[in-house]
Amino acid sequence: MVKGAESSSIMALLGYTLPRVSPCANTTTTSEGLRTNCDNDGTLSCGECHLVRLDCKSDLGSDSWQPSWVREGRKPSFVVAGAGAVSWESFGHLHFLWGNVPAIDMLNLGKNEGEIYGGDLNLLFAARNIVMLLISAQLPPAEAAEVILHLWYSARLTHGMLTLIDKHVRKLIADVLFKIKDKADNVLQSKKWSFGSIEVTVRLYRPQWATLLQILDTKHDIATTEEERRRVVLAPHRIDYRERRLYCLPAYMRLCSTRFKETGLLAPFGSICEQFGIPNPLLFSEIDSTWLQKDFASPLDGWSMQSILSTTNVQRAAKNDLNGLLYFHIRSTIEQFCDRIQNPISKTNFVLYCVDAAFLPTVFPMVNHGGFDRIEVSNIADEAYLGLLKTLATFAPLLRERSINSHATLVTLFLNACEIANCQMGNETDVNLQLAQMRKVPRFLPFNPSSPPAIGSAEMMKITAARVLFRDYDGIFAFYMNAADFKACAKYAGTYPQVTGFLLLLLRQDELCLTVQTLTLWC
Numbered sequence: 001m002v003k004g005a006e007s008s009s010i011m012a013l014l015g016y017t018l019p020r021v022s023p024c025a026n027t028t029t030t031s032e033g034l035r036t037n038c039d040n041d042g043t044l045s046c047g048e049c050h051l052v053r054l055d056c057k058s059d060l061g062s063d064s065w066q067p068s069w070v071r072e073g074r075k076p077s078f079v080v081a082g083a084g085a086v087s088w089e090s091f092g093h094l095h096f097l098w099g100n101v102p103a104i105d106m107l108n109l110g111k112n113e114g115e116i117y118g119g120d121l122n123l124l125f126a127a128r129n130i131v132m133l134l135i136s137a138q139l140p141p142a143e144a145a146e147v148i149l150h151l152w153y154s155a156r157l158t159h160g161m162l163t164l165i166d167k168h169v170r171k172l173i174a175d176v177l178f179k180i181k182d183k184a185d186n187v188l189q190s191k192k193w194s195f196g197s198i199e200v201t202v203r204l205y206r207p208q209w210a211t212l213l214q215i216l217d218t219k220h221d222i223a224t225t226e227e228e229r230r231r232v233v234l235a236p237h238r239i240d241y242r243e244r245r246l247y248c249l250p251a252y253m254r255l256c257s258t259r260f261k262e263t264g265l266l267a268p269f270g271s272i273c274e275q276f277g278i279p280n281p282l283l284f285s286e287i288d289s290t291w292l293q294k295d296f297a298s299p300l301d302g303w304s305m306q307s308i309l310s311t312t313n314v315q316r317a318a319k320n321d322l323n324g325l326l327y328f329h330i331r332s333t334i335e336q337f338c339d340r341i342q343n344p345i346s347k348t349n350f351v352l353y354c355v356d357a358a359f360l361p362t363v364f365p366m367v368n369h370g371g372f373d374r375i376e377v378s379n380i381a382d383e384a385y386l387g388l389l390k391t392l393a394t395f396a397p398l399l400r401e402r403s404i405n406s407h408a409t410l411v412t413l414f415l416n417a418c419e420i421a422n423c424q425m426g427n428e429t430d431v432n433l434q435l436a437q438m439r440k441v442p443r444f445l446p447f448n449p450s451s452p453p454a455i456g457s458a459e460m461m462k463i464t465a466a467r468v469l470f471r472d473y474d475g476i477f478a479f480y481m482n483a484a485d486f487k488a489c490a491k492y493a494g495t496y497p498q499v500t501g502f503l504l505l506l507l508r509q510d511e512l513c514l515t516v517q518t519l520t521l522w523c
Contacts, residue, residue, distance in 0.1 A: 010143045013160035013161075014143065014160045018143070021316040060246070060251065060255050060258055061252070062251065065247075067240065067244065067246070069458075076240040076244065078241055090295070091235060091294065092293055092295045095294075096297070097293055099302045100378075100413070100415060101378050103304060103307075103333075106123065106411065112409075113407055121373045122373050123373065124372045124374070124398065126377050126380070131165065131216070131282065132148045133352070134169045135151070135168060135169065136148060136334070136337065136338045137342070139168065139338075140338075141342065145331045147161050149266065149327070150276075150280070151165075153266040154266050154276065155226070155264030156222070156264060156265065156276040156277060158275045170216040173212055173216065176189070176202075177210060177213050183206050184206070185206050186205065187205070188203045188204065188205060191203075196344060197343065197346060197347050198341055198342065199348070199349045200352070201350065201352070203353050215282065215286045216281055225289050225291075226279075228284070228289055229264055231291070235295060238295055242261075244461065245257075247458055247462055252321075256322040260299065266299050266326065266327055267323065299326060308325050308326050308329045312332075313329050357386065358390065360394070360395075361398060371398060371401060371404070372400060373400050373405050374409055375395050375409070375410040375411065376412075377412045379412065379416075381413075382414060382416050383420065388484055388486065389489045392489055392493035414477075417484075418473055418476045420480065424479070424483065425476065434467065437468075441466050447459070447463060
């Protein structure tokens with residue numbers, strides 16, 4: 001852990017002062033000739049757009065903005081010729097680096113073990129990041145949060161950030177790889193690091209250690225990566241797909257979404273980020289500098305909009321600066337995490353693997369941990385992946401015994417279940433049901449049902465998209481649970497299911513007891 005005078009040197013390496021609130025939009029020039037923001041806080045925002053700095057004459061910021069296909073009087077490219085059907089095809093790389101599982105409190109101690117619970121807890125999570133974890137264990141919380149945020153979401157980093165990553169991550173990985181260079185490829189190689197009250201153990205096969213080092217060693221060309229990123233996120237042939245999404249957003253969200261795609265940086269509106277000039281090695285392929293995500297990937301994915309728009313965040317960024325609000329929310333969340341794990345009065349042990357989830361139990365030293373108090377497996381219980389039965393058969397035995405912790409829980413997300421069930425129920429061909437849903441839309445999206453917009457118009461596409469929010473998701477998911485025979489699957493694994501907003505919580509219990517709670521729709 002870095003403290004004291006070294007913290008100041010880390011701040012100097014970053015190359016800028018961490019903003020407490022959205023920065024002043026005035027600029028100054030550094031000794032290296034780079035434009036940067038004034039050191040003062042931004043205290044004023046535009047009275048019209050409520051962003052710190054913006055061209056308020058931007059067409060996207062107008063409530064009357066229309067997509068290109070409307071202005072040009074043509075059929076949008078996502079409408080399939082002849083059939084009149086709408087295409088939802090995606091574009092880009094099949095990676096989801098920003099996740100699709102909602103950010104939730106997995107422990108929720110107040111409703112489980114209790115707020116004052118002082119015992120040890122074993123947690124098992126899917127898809128965590130070794131680089132970010134090593135940074136969080138070694139740098140002061142505020143600086144660690146800033147570096148991790150940009151490693152996670154920004155296409156470019158500063159030279160100082162790369163220097164910190166080299167010192168606190170790359171050199172550690174290189175040392176491990178040097179020591180195991182003659183080891184067999186099919187044997188897990190383990191390395192444990194201790195940082196004060198934190199222990200980080202990484203167990204990888206030698207080729208995986210080599211790939212990790214290759215990712216950090218690759219020197220991407222900034223012109224190549226920016227061209228590649230923009231080729232995906234701003235592809236000219238995908239403009240209708242992008243504008244279909246934009247048209248369903250409020251004006252300020254259209255502006256913020258477009259700003260992020262154009263800059264590739266998650267920062268408050270008005271931020272001048274010329275010092276961010278080095279490609280982020282975690283977001284581009286180490287083989288050919290390919291941008292590793294779909295064109296619709298958004299940093300908003302997984303985060304609660306209610307939390308982003310909290311009073312605390314609104315005090316730090318202009319109320320319509322969604323990028324700034326998200327920046328401060330994520331930075332604060334990461335900083336709290338770093339503060340917690342670096343607390344010297346508690347001890348935190350991390351053990352990381354990179355294996356197929358189905359084979360995870362075969363590599364666990366079960367005798368050492370006695371079971372997990374929480375297991376989160378993302379959406380692998382979906383039919384396209386392991387499915388519910390195999391997920392339960394694989395992970396339920398890893399839960400801590402009920403006699404030790406009756407709150408031990410397995411959490412999985414059914415990402416596709418409601419769409420599958422809705423089609424199986426024939427709801428999308430039930431005209432009366434669709435009309436009933438449509439009649440609820442004007443309460444939130446005003447239009448005259450007796451004189452609706454023309455079929456195929458942009459406005460009707462927006463209304464149709466809103467209609468799906470009024471489905472009976474309780475009933476749809478209940479149909480899915482029955483069709484997939486949740487009771488039989490749960491009984492086979494010795495668990496009982498408790499549903500909360502598309503998340504299935506599987507609690508270990510001796511006898512089967514099915515409880516279905518009201519579903520919450522995230523939108």
